[in-house]
Amino acid sequence: MVILMKYNTFLILSVLTSCLVASLIGWSIATGYLIIPVIAIPLGVMVILACRQNVDVVLRDDRIREIHSLAALRTLEIYVILGAICAVILYSYIISDPLFPTITGRSILNDNGTRSMEITMYEPGFPGNPEHIIRSTNIHNVDAMNEFEAMEYSEFRRESFLDNERKGLVGITLACGIISQLVLFGGFILYYSRKY
C-alpha cells in the first residue's frame, strides 16, 4: 500500500533531509571523514526522489499561481533591500576588523614545573609592536589564576575562537534570513489568499 503525502509535507521532508546532509558534510569537513559526503549526498537524493514519487496530485490553478507569484515578488522586493543592508553591515564589520585591538599570548614552562603566561593587548593595526602595547598581564601560574588573570586569560582564549565566531555569525545570519523569508512569504500568501 502506497501512502501519498501532501506537497507541503514533501517540501518539509526535503528541507529536513537537505539540512541533515549539509550538517553531515560540515561535520565530515571538520573531522576529516571525507567518505561521509560520498555516501550522504546520493542517499539524500534517493530519499528526496522516493518521497517525490509518493506526492499527491497538486491542483495549482491560475489564482493560486498568481497569489504565489505576487507573494514571491513582494518577498523579493523586501529582501533585496534588507539583504543589501545586512550585506553592508557584515562587510563593514569585517573591514573594521583591523580597528579592534589584537591580543597575543606567550606560554612559558617554569623550572618548578608550573606554566606561566604573558598576555599582551596591542593597539589596533600594530600586533606584535612593543611600542603600541595597551596593557600586558603576566599570569604567574596558569593552574592557579586569580580573578583578574582569569578574565584576561578568557579574553585571550576568546580571541583564538574569533574565526569560529565569524563563521557561526555567517551561518546564523543565513539561517535567520531563510527562516524569516519563508515566514514573510507565508504571510504574503495568507494576505493575498484573503484578498483574492
Add this chain to the structure above:
Amino acid sequence: MKNRIKVLRAECDMTQEALAQLIGVTRNTIISIEKDKYCPSMKIGFRIARVFGVGIEDVFAYEEEKDGPACDDN
C-alpha cells in the same frame, strides 16, 4: 469585471465544487470569481462558458470604472 456564474450555476443546479472540478480549479477560485475578487484568465473564462453552454460574454461583463481598472492587480 461582473459575472453571472452564480446565476448560471443555480440554473444548472451545480455546486461550486462540481464546477471547480469540471474546469480544473479549486473551489476557492470559484468563490473568488463569483465574488468579483479575482479576474480569471481567458482560458478559465472560456472553460466556464463552455461548461454552461453559453458564450463568454453571457458569463462575464466588463464594466469600466471611473477611478481605475475593473480588477485590482495588487
